[in-house]
Amino acid sequence: MAWSVGVAAQADQPGPARQQELLNMLKHDCGSCHGLPPKGGLGPSLMPEALADKSDDLLLDAIQKGRAGTAMPPWQPFLSINESRWLIARLRQGWLP
Ligand code: HEC
Structure with a gap:
């Protein structure tokens, strides 16, 4: 499957099990x-x-640091930069839970 869309960190994508965790997080936490x-x-x-x-x-x-003064929390403790980039690429492709 091609996770194309201009993501610099192609080579450092999360593994399949972590990808599943990230999608669950998108659903339960971000959702x-x-x-x-x-x-x-x-x-x-x-x-x-x-x-x-x-x-x-x-x-x-926004994902790593949150947005000060808003409800958006920083996810730095839970998501690496590569994982955050992977999520962004996933969102850009239209993520359906
Ligand atoms: C407690 C509520 C809350 C949760 C949970 C949350 N967000 Fe947010 N998020 C916000 C709010 C509110 C903003 C808008 C902040 C602002 O006004 O700049 C935002 C902004 C963002 C933005 C910037 C969007 C833009 O248009 O600039 C991104 C990207 C984002 N969130 C991703 C995520 C992801 C990914 C997760 C889960 C890992 C998540 N958020 C979880 C409340 C939340």
Whole structure:
């Protein structure tokens, strides 16, 4: 399967078991604020259309560090940079739970 879309870290993708964990996390943790599918709720939409004009770096920063003063928490303790990039690529492809 091709996880294309301009992700620099192709070679460092999470393994299959970790990918499954990450998708579960997207569903249970991220989904509680961003919705299922992530069309928006307490947090903004993370659907491909909504992300189209946002850079990987901007989204990576939000995921890793959170957004101070908002409900978006930092995920740095739970997600490596490569894992965050993998999730971003997955969201850009249209993730369905
Ligand atoms: C407790 C609620 C909450 C949870 C849980 C949460 N988010 Fe968020 N998220 C938000 C809010 C609120 C914002 C908007 C922050 C702002 O106003 O800048 C946001 C913003 C974002 C953004 C930036 C979007 C943009 O358009 O700039 C991304 C990417 C994101 N979240 C991804 C995730 C991911 C991935 C997870 C799970 C690992 C997650 N979020 C879990 C509340 C949450």
